[in-house]
Every structure is written in C-alpha cells, then in structure tokens.
Amino acid sequence: MSNSVFIDGNTLSPAEVMAVAKGSAKLEITQDSWDRIINSRKVVDDIVKSGKVVYGINTGFGSLVNTTIDSEKLQELQINLIRSHATGLGEQMDKISVRTMMVARVNSFAKGYSGVHPNVVQQLVDYINLDITPFIPRIGSLGASGDLAPLSHMAITLIGEGSVVSDKGELLDTMDVLTEKGLIPVELNAKDGLSLINGTSQMLSYSIISLSMLNNLLPIADVIYCASLDAFKGSLTPFDERVHRVRPHPGQQIVAKRIREIMDGSEILQSHLECDKVQDPYSFRCAPQVHGAVYEALLSMQKTVEIEVNSTTDNPLVFPGENGQSPKIISQGNFHGEILALSADRMSLSIFELASISERRMDQLLDPSKSNLPPFLAKNSGLESGYMIVQYSAGSALSELHGHATPRTAFSTSTSAGQEDHVSMGATACWNLHQACLRLSEVLACELLIASEALSHHDNSPSQTVNSLISLTRNISPLLDSDRSTSAELMQIAEHLRNGSWLSRIEAENFKLSR
Numbered sequence: 446m447s448n449s450v451f452i453d454g455n456t457l458s459p460a461e462v463m464a465v466a467k468g469s470a471k472l473e474i475t476q477d478s479w480d481r482i483i484n485s486r487k488v489v490d491d492i493v494k495s496g497k498v499v500y501g502i503n504t505g506f507g508s509l510v511n512t513t514i515d516s517e518k519l520q521e522l523q524i525n526l527i528r529s530h531a532t533g534l535g536e537q538m539d540k541i542s543v544r545t546m547m548v549a550r551v552n553s554f555a556k557g558y559s560g561v562h563p564n565v566v567q568q569l570v571d572y573i574n575l576d577i578t579p580f581i582p583r584i585g586s587l588g589a590s591g592d593l594a595p596l597s598h599m600a601i602t603l604i605g606e607g608s609v610v611s612d613k614g615e616l617l618d619t620m621d622v623l624t625e626k627g628l629i630p631v632e633l634n635a636k637d638g639l640s641l642i643n644g645t646s647q648m649l650s651y652s653i654i655s656l657s658m659l660n661n662l663l664p665i666a667d668v669i670y671c672a673s674l675d676a677f678k679g680s681l682t683p684f685d686e687r688v689h690r691v692r693p694h695p696g697q698q699i700v701a702k703r704i705r706e707i708m709d710g711s712e713i714l715q716s717h718l719e720c721d722k723v724q725d726p727y728s729f730r731c732a733p734q735v736h737g738a739v740y741e742a743l744l745s746m747q748k749t750v751e752i753e754v755n756s757t758t759d760n761p762l763v764f765p766g767e768n769g770q771s772p773k774i775i776s777q778g779n780f781h782g783e784i785l786a787l788s789a790d791r792m793s794l795s796i797f798e799l800a801s802i803s804e805r806r807m808d809q810l811l812d813p814s815k816s817n818l819p820p821f822l823a824k825n826s827g828l829e830s831g832y833m834i835v836q837y838s839a840g841s842a843l844s845e846l847h848g849h850a851t852p853r854t855a856f857s858t859s860t861s862a863g864q865e866d867h868v869s870m871g872a873t874a875c876w877n878l879h880q881a882c883l884r885l886s887e888v889l890a891c892e893l894l895i896a897s898e899a900l901s902h903h904d905n906s907p908s909q910t911v912n913s914l915i916s917l918t919r920n921i922s923p924l925l926d927s928d929r930s931t932s933a934e935l936m937q938i939a940e941h942l943r944n945g946s947w948l949s950r951i952e953a954e955n956f957k958l959s960r
Contacts, residue, residue, distance in 0.1 A: 493516060501776070554569075675908070
C-alpha cells in the first residue's frame with residue numbers, strides 16, 4: 446500500500462482517520478512529532494530519577510492519589526493499572542471503531558505532551574499498519590478520566606495479554622499473533638499505562654464514524670426530499686433566494702440553494718407552475734428551515750471533532766521547558782468528554798427531526814386524498830397493500846430515534862470514592878449517535894423507495910439529479926407490479942446512502958452539491 450497518512454498531532458482530519466481505519470492508508474509519524482514525544486518522555490524519566498512525587502508517574506490513581514509508589518515498582522504499577530481497568534462489558538467493538546480509536550490515540554501522543562515512551566507509540570503504529578485489532582468490549586467508559594475500560598482492553602494487548610480479533614471475527618491469543626507478526630510485547634514504564642487509557646479516544650472514534658455517515662446522509666437527504674417534492678407536485682416558491690436572505694441562517698440558506706440546484710430542469714415542476722395549489726404542507730414547505738437546522742448542527746459537530754482529533758486528552762500533561770521555562774507536569778481535566786457528549790446529543794436530537802419530517806412526507810405521498818396518487822401506491826389497492834408497511838417500518842425506526850434523541854449527557858455518577866464526581870457519559874452519547882445514524886439511513890431509504898414509486902405515476906420527468914438517484918434505486922428495487930417484501934431492498938439502499946457511494950455517483954454524473 447503506497448498511501449500514507451502522516452501524523453503530527455496538529456493537522457489530522459477525520460477523513461484521514463477513516464482512511465487509515467478502513468485500511469486504505471498506512472500511518473506514519475513525522476520526525477518533528479517523534480522529537481516532541483522523546484522530549485516529553487525525558488521529563489518523565491528525569492522525575493523518576495529525582496525521586497520527586499508527581500501524580501500519574503509515581504503515585505496511585507483516582508482517590509489513591511496520595512499513595513506514593515516506590516521507583517522499583519513503577520512497572521508493576523502500570524501493568525496493574527491496565528489489568529484492573531480492562532473490565533469492559535457488552536458487545537465487541539467492531540474493527541473500524543477500534544482502529545479509529547487507535548489512530549486517535551496515536552495522534553494525541555504525537556503532540557508531545559503525554560510523556561509516553563516512544564516504544565509504546567511505535568507499538569500502536571505497528572498494530573495499525575500490521576492490521577492487529579484488539580478485542581474490546583464496548584461498555585465501560587463514563588466519558589471522564591478518559592475511556593478507561595475500553596482503552597485498557599486496547600492497552601493490555603500491547604503487553605502481550607488479552608485477545609485480538611481475526612479477520613473472521615475469531616478471538617486469538619495476543620502472544621500468538623505478536624509472534625506471527627514479528628513483534629514482542631512492549632514494556633510499560635512510568636506513566637505509560639496511564640497515558641494509554643486516559644483520553645477521549647473511544648468517544649472520538651464513534652464521533653468520527655458518525656460524522657462520516659452524516660456527511661453522506663444529509664446532502665443526499667435533500668436529493669431524496671426533491672424526489673418527494675416532485676412526486677407530490679410541490680411548489681418551489683418557498684425556496685426563493687429572497688426568502689432565505691431575510692432569515693440568513695447559514696444551514697437554511699445552503700439547503701434552500703441545494704434544493705434549487707437539484708430541482709433545476711424538472712419537467713414535473715414546470716408542468717404545474719400555474720396550478721391553483723396555494724401552499725404545501727409543512728413537511729414540504731419548511732424543508733430548508735428543518736433540514737438547514739440539522740445541517741448547522743452537523744457543521745458545529747464537524748468543527749468540534751476536528752479540534753478534538755488534534756488534541757491531547759490524557760492526565761497529567763507533560764510540558765517540556767520552552768522559552769526559558771522549566772519543564773512542568775500539570776494535573777488537569779482534558780480527559781473530560783463533555784464537549785463530545787453535548788455535540789453528540791445535539792446531533793442525535795437533530796437527526797430525529799430530519800427523520801421525523803421525512804416520515805411525514807411518506808404519509809403525504811401514500812394518502813390518495815393528499816397526493817392524488819393510488820392508495821399506498823399499490824397496483825390493485827385493496828387486494829394489494831403496496832408500500833403501506835414501508836411507512837410503518839419507518840415509523841418504528843423513528844420511534845427508536847425518539848429514544849436516541851434523549852440526552853445521554855443528562856446523567857452523571859460519582860466514582861473513585863468521590864474524587865471523580867462528575868462525568869460526561871460521552872462514550873454512551875457518541876455510541877447513541879452512531880446508532881441513530883443507522884436508523885436515519887433506514888428512514889431515508891423508506892422515503893426514497895416511496896418517492897421513486899410515486900414518480901412512476903407522472904408522465905413528465907423529474908430533474909436529472911433526481912433521475913440519477915432513481916436509477917440507482919431501480920438497480921436494487923424494481924417498480925411494483927404486485928406486492929412483495931422490500932425489506933432486503935431497503936437495507937441495501939440504506940447502506941448505499943450512509944456509505945456515500947450513491948452520493949459520489951450522483952455528484953459525478955451531475956454536479957457537486959452545495960456545502
């Protein structure tokens with residue numbers, strides 16, 4: 446593989462993280478970053494030699510902060526930390542999520558403020574590039590003091606313990622895999638174990654993966670909306686640029702512009718410009734205001750994730766002497782995941798709204814009294830049910846999204862004998878968003894299937910952009926000639942919507958949608 450992503454702690458993008466996580470690029474650390482890692486490690490080594498007592502280096506952890514550890518037991522301290530904290534629960538994290546988490550951890554170290562030994566960083570890089578994936582149970586992080594349990598399951602494999610996962614999903618003994626790959630277990634010295642596990646890498650992993658899905662889903666949701674608008678013979682008047690200039694929210698303006706671009710050239714739109722319909726229902730008329738608000742939440746999340754992926758989030762931080770200052774170890778709270786938790790909760794609520802308005806458009810298209818189309822788009826209504834239950838399934842997914850809209854951040858628990866008395870639940874919030882993205886893709890697939898069928902009842906053609914999307918849909922789901930199960934078709938469509946393959950194809954055939 447010739448592609449490489451260069452890690453420097455400051456310029457890594459979420460898209461580059463995903464490229465490495467998916468195996469389409471190798472990971473390399475710049476020389477400047479190695480120099481910083483080495484310099485910060487020297488500060489730790491000097492403290493150990495001096496015998497000075499510093500939290501995280503030669504003390505206990507959490508509420509055991511006042512327990513001093515003898516220098517000859519510092520390796521044992523770090524190993525005990527990893528073993529005791531590797532206590533995760535629940536299902537296994539998938540490979541992409543684990544690899545995303547590992548890349549995020551490496552970039553945090555590359556900033557040079559963690560004091561971690563270079564050998565530990567190199568072991569992580571080797572794991573990523575040699576495709577060694579630790580077994581990690583998903584549940585265990587409270588989103589403060591970092592993602593302790595999940596990261597401990599990652600860390601324990603670096604020392605040759607625990608399990609790693611084969612390409613077939615089988616659990617393998619870590620030492621066997623290390624031997625096969627020509628690696629040896631890394632030694633953990635002062636602060637190494639704490640640096641590995643004290644950070645926001647799991648919650649950041651789920652945030653990055655969700656961001657990747659949403660950057661595909663939100664633009665194509667507007668194309669799906671336009672298919673429904675044409676199928677409903679709706680009006681383009683509410684998207685007049687002047688309307689959105691007098692309420693200039695950026696997301697609203699971008700979505701209105703997208704809709705105007707997508708609808709350009711629609712024969713259906715032209716065919717009913719002089720009709721006597723006064724106003725469309727809100728689910729059609731207010732798309733820029735709703736879709737646009739969701740898009741603004743995405744832009745905010747994008748900025749948060751970009752900052753976090755280039756941040757150092759463990760504790761304590763090591764600041765080598767600069768500009769005449771002495772080296773300093775600072776205990777602080779960069780491990781607290783509140784910023785990611787609140788961002789994820791906002792996004793989960795936002796995409797519930799996007800799915801909600803999508804489901805309302807399905808109802809409009811399936812009701813003959815509103816759409817002037819056959820009931821449920823069936824060929825033989827009554828004898829056949831058509832797409833009646835597609836809306837039901839969308840409603841069921843929407844109900845789950847309603848649950849996902851409940852904020853996970855609005856709960857904390859006091860731990861470690863009250864020393865760690867406020868936590869973010871960021872890992873839970875970010876995982877919740879990940880699941881919400883899956884449900885959103887399914888609801889949008891339902892709207893697309895219904896809109897595609899509804900368009901077949903019109904003599905005129907939609908716009909070329911909508912036509913491109915309908916053609917892709919028809920490759921999976923042919924027109925109804927009688928009732929059939931569409932479950933597998935919907936799941937395939939949802940996958941294409943969230944992985945971006947259809948969005949890329951549509952933009953290649955037409956134009957790049959406004960962002």
